[in-house]
Amino acid sequence: MSLPVLGGKAIRKSKMGPRRAAVLVAVHVVMAVHILHWLVYGMTLSPVEPSEAMYTINLGKVNTGFVFFALAIVSTLVFGRYFCGWGCHVVGMQDLCAWAMKKAGVKPKPFRSRLLVWAPLVLAVYMFLWPTIKREVIRPIVGTEGWKAIAPYVGEVGKRPEFQAAFLTEHFWETFPPWYVAIPFLLLCGFAVVYFLGAKGFCTYGCPYGGFFGPADRVAPGRIRVTDACEHCGHCTAVCTSNVRVHEEVRDYGMVVDPGCMKCMDCVSVCPNEALYFGFGKPAVVARPRVAKAAKFKSRVYDLSWKEEVAYGVVFLGLVVGLRGMMGLVPLLMAMGMAGIGTYLIWKAVSIARLPNVRVHGWQLRLKGRVRPAGWAVAGAAVVIGGVGAWGVAVNGSSWWGTALDERIETPLDAVLTRGYKASEAEKAAAKAALGHLRIAGPVEAGGWGWDRSVDRTLRVVRLEAMAGNVEGAEGELRAALRWAKRDGRASPSQVEDALIRLVMLRSADAAAAEKELKALTGEYQDLSSAWLWLGRFAGMRGAKDDAREMIRRGVDSRPGDVRNGMFAAEMLVGLGEAGEAVAVVERVVERNPKSVQARARLGLLLAATGRMEDGLREMKAAAGLDPANREVAGHVAGMLRELGREAEASEWETRANR
Numbered sequence: 324m325s326l327p328v329l330g331g332k333a334i335r336k337s338k339m340g341p342r343r344a345a346v347l348v349a350v351h352v353v354m355a356v357h358i359l360h361w362l363v364y365g366m367t368l369s370p371v372e373p374s375e376a377m378y379t380i381n382l383g384k385v386n387t388g389f390v391f392f393a394l395a396i397v398s399t400l401v402f403g404r405y406f407c408g409w410g411c412h413v414v415g416m417q418d419l420c421a422w423a424m425k426k427a428g429v430k431p432k433p434f435r436s437r438l439l440v441w442a443p444l445v446l447a448v449y450m451f452l453w454p455t456i457k458r459e460v461i462r463p464i465v466g467t468e469g470w471k472a473i474a475p476y477v478g479e480v481g482k483r484p485e486f487q488a489a490f491l492t493e494h495f496w497e498t499f500p501p502w503y504v505a506i507p508f509l510l511l512c513g514f515a516v517v518y519f520l521g522a523k524g525f526c527t528y529g530c531p532y533g534g535f536f537g538p539a540d541r542v543a544p545g546r547i548r549v550t551d552a553c554e555h556c557g558h559c560t561a562v563c564t565s566n567v568r569v570h571e572e573v574r575d576y577g578m579v580v581d582p583g584c585m586k587c588m589d590c591v592s593v594c595p596n597e598a599l600y601f602g603f604g605k606p607a608v609v610a611r612p613r614v615a616k617a618a619k620f621k622s623r624v625y626d627l628s629w630k631e632e633v634a635y636g637v638v639f640l641g642l643v644v645g646l647r648g649m650m651g652l653v654p655l656l657m658a659m660g661m662a663g664i665g666t667y668l669i670w671k672a673v674s675i676a677r678l679p680n681v682r683v684h685g686w687q688l689r690l691k692g693r694v695r696p697a698g699w700a701v702a703g704a705a706v707v708i709g710g711v712g713a714w715g716v717a718v719n720g721s722s723w724w725g726t727a728l729d730e731r732i733e734t735p736l737d738a739v740l741t742r743g744y745k746a747s748e749a750e751k752a753a754a755k756a757a758l759g760h761l762r763i764a765g766p767v768e769a770g771g772w773g774w775d776r777s778v779d780r781t782l783r784v785v786r787l788e789a790m791a792g793n794v795e796g797a798e799g800e801l802r803a804a805l806r807w808a809k810r811d812g813r814a815s816p817s818q819v820e821d822a823l824i825r826l827v828m829l830r831s832a833d834a835a836a837a838e839k840e841l842k843a844l845t846g847e848y849q850d851l852s853s854a855w856l857w858l859g860r861f862a863g864m865r866g867a868k869d870d871a872r873e874m875i876r877r878g879v880d881s882r883p884g885d886v887r888n889g890m891f892a893a894e895m896l897v898g899l900g901e902a903g904e905a906v907a908v909v910e911r912v913v914e915r916n917p918k919s920v921q922a923r924a925r926l927g928l929l930l931a932a933t934g935r936m937e938d939g940l941r942e943m944k945a946a947a948g949l950d951p952a953n954r955e956v957a958g959h960v961a962g963m964l965r966e967l968g969r970e971a972e973a974s975e976w977e978t979r980a981n982r
């Protein structure tokens with residue numbers, strides 16, 4: 324096969340391409356080994372993924388992903404943005420797709436925008452810094468009252484994190500999307516984004532990590548530089564897969580200043596005069612154009628005018644907002660990729676309406692004023708993705724606004740589901756206003772326009788319906804949530820179950836009526852742990868101890884690791900004279916929740932009550948270690964020590980309890 328020719332010279336094949344491919348294959352092998360280690364041993368290092376740094380910054384969990392991301396940024400400050408080109412699995416996917424397209428005769432052309440290249444930085448600030456900015460900057464400035472007014476709209480913040488090591492995990496896949504989302508996401512970031520936006524399209528317009536690597540690259544002394552042997556042949560730009568116009572950069576600045584440069588070294592490898600090299604010197608941030616030479620050439624060309632940049636920037640933002648979380652499936656980074664493709668298609672559709680000749684790669688969309696079949700296909704795709712995005716904006720916007728209005732109402736759900744509660748007229752009006760928006764965000768089968776079947780939305784709607792005086796509507800929402808869980812093959816959400824039982828109790832005239840309602844409920848939904856426990860309590864009240872024990876066991880088996888239900892079951896079993904079984908129930912709870920102070924303290928008391936004082940003391944001390952400031956637990960430890968005759972140690976714990 325003959326090599327392509329540019330400037331009278333054949334463009335050489337890059338020597339770096341195969342080497343970089345080998346490195347990226349090795350990266351994927353290491354990832355596979357990491358996953359295999361977790362599958363075999365049940366515990367491994369936390370994911371080596373930059374997004375994990377969010378849990379360090381916001382929650383204080385210092386994990387492997389944070390350390391990896393920090394080291395990558397620090398090294399970028401010295402060597403430039405090399406990590407993306409040589410170590411990112413998504414870049415490997417994009418390169419593979421670009422290579423496959425090239426073999427098929429398709430060479431993706433980069434989409435060049437001055438405004439949208441800032442999207443990764445904005446996303447990075449939102450993901451990694453926004454919670455800290457709210458907590459450390461905005462809240463102190465606006466004060467307590469000001470924060471109460473704006474918090475429903477910007478979101479609450481947690482307390483300042485206390486950092487602790489979290490390098491090992493048993494829940495490796497917990498923060499990743501399921502396979503049926505991950506595979507389309509990789510294909511989207513691969514073939515689709517590469518085809519429409521260019522070889523590194525996702526890196527340019529969708530990657531939040533690049534949002535930090537880009538600015539770090541600007542101050543890095545290490546970068547691609549040029550000697551006087553350069554003849555501006557353009558071979559470097561022809562082979563660049565980072566969408567950088569290398570020959571213009573080195574012509575105007577004597578170096579590559581574009582932060583999109585990923586130091587793939589392809590340009591260095593193919594330079595016919597060996598004029599390009601990686602070296603250290605002044606960083607891009609202080610580079611100035613070599614005016615005398617640059618004046619002879621035209622400036623950098625972009626695909627959009629500034630008016631179009633602003634217009635399509637709004638389109639891009641709208642698509643991100645609308646597509647994120649759609650159908651409860653689309654993660655944020657996938658929404659970024661979809662928004663980039665959608666913005667491109669909408670731009671081409673508008674171009675078809677405005678210009679006589681429009682192309683996308685080898686496809687002629689409009690020729691001499693006549694729209695071709697491919698043009699109609701692109702226009703149709705633009706209408707679809709634009710319509711879907713607008714639908715998403717309406718649903719997500721309604722959810723956000725309804726949630727904000729709900730947050731302004733201070734009465735909690737527990738208070739609303741209390742006998743004798745009556746909302747004020749102001750609360751009723753506020754509840755109805757919030758309900759209108761949250762209903763829109765709900766699924767179509769519940770009368771909404773959207774897809775939100777989350778427990779959070781369900782409980783908000785229940786609270787608001789009850790405040791507005793529509794108890795039947797609140798109960799209907801809860802029953803619908805149980806039906807959705809059953810249909811999807813999921814366990815009934817415990818919060819939904821508990822709220823429904825409280826509503827049943829609230830509207831039942833007496834215990835017999837409530838028991839009848841709960842029996843009907845468990846007949847339809849077999850896994851309602853709290854319902855079975857309450858039936859056990861009612862049976863015990865009637866003196867039917869055998870029935871009570873059976874129902875309590877069914878309740879425990881329905882949700883064996885639930886702390887609250889386990890405590891409730893243990894209390895009833897003790898009342899039935901089954902202290903040994905109560906111990907067994909709480910031991911199962913502690914096994915699944917070893918850091919629960921409540922469970923370990925209750926286990927300690929039960930063990931002590933059954934004559935196992937030393938075992939009870941051990942559990943109570945474990946509870947005290949989990950919460951050193953808990954005076955009640957410290958008091959129990961002191962009492963147990965005194966029972967064992969260890970007066971000196973008991974006095975120390977008494978002092979701690981009274982501190």
